[in-house]
Ligand SMILES: Nc1ncnc2c1ncn2[C@@H]1O[C@H](COP(=O)(O)OP(=O)(O)OP(=O)(O)O)[C@@H](O)[C@H]1O
């Protein structure tokens with residue numbers, strides 16, 4: 001079982017190596033990288049390539065570790081106990097009926113090995129990763145209400161993504177294999193664009209990429225545009241039938257590209273970029 005990229009996803013050698021290393025070590029793969037560089041998509045594509053079901057757990061600021069294991073629905077049980085009827089009383093007696101399985105439980109007990117994506121772990125509070133140490137390490141947890149131990153039948157292939165909004169605890173890091181998705185170089189980016197726009201004209205691609213890297217490399221940007229922004233922008237260029245000439249000036253100077261709003265997402269960045277273009281034009 002080796003991951004080698006897919007038709008829809010361009011994986012660099014070091015990324016493939018990381019996926020396979022994590023799978024061999026039987027440790028979660030912790031993936032960091034700028035927003036829009038394919039962290040979430042990686043798990044989806046690995047699942048598809050290895051023909052494994054994908055289970056996703058999208059983390060929010062309010063998510064608790066326990067929710068991934070199970071939740072005990074005491075409110076429903078109380079309500080049912082107040083409704084008379086033989087059928088209900090049977091149901092109320094058995095606490096099993098009020099245990100809701102979380103994503104981890106489902107992944108642990110799935111009939112075949114699954115890919116488990118824990119997406120954006122840095123959104124949760126600081127205790128969240130610590131609360132999952134044992135589950136991730138031993139692949140088991142205890143259900144106090146029913147006094148049963150849930151153990152993984154097959155070890156899931158775990159992907160954890162983070163946008164670095166919070167530091168992760170050392171004990172958690174120790175249990176992961178780490179990979180940082182570097183921002184794609186020009187050749188990799190060409191391959192990624194090729195996957196999404198196989199019929200894109202060469203000269204438009206060349207001009208658009210140059211323009212994109214001009215914008216991206218501007219020092220002092222608050223939010224650099226990334227892969228997904230480039231793809232959005234190209235989609236618009238194609239839809240609006242914009243030609244390559246509009247994106248470049250004859251003397252090879254930076255121009256303000258059309259539909260800049262797809263690339264730059266705040267007013268300071270836009271005015272910074274316009275200033276640069278203005279200064280270049282006047283040769284200052
Ligand atoms: N290597 C790649 N091959 C093909 N498409 C890619 C690649 N990297 C990024 N993309 C494109 O960029 C889009 C964004 O990717 P994704 O949602 O996985 O980013 P992310 O890193 O999870 O971002 P965020 O941190 O904002 O969640 C994808 O839908 C895909 O179209």
Ligand SMILES: [Mg+2]
Nearest residue numbers: 039040041161
């Ligand atoms: Mg994501």
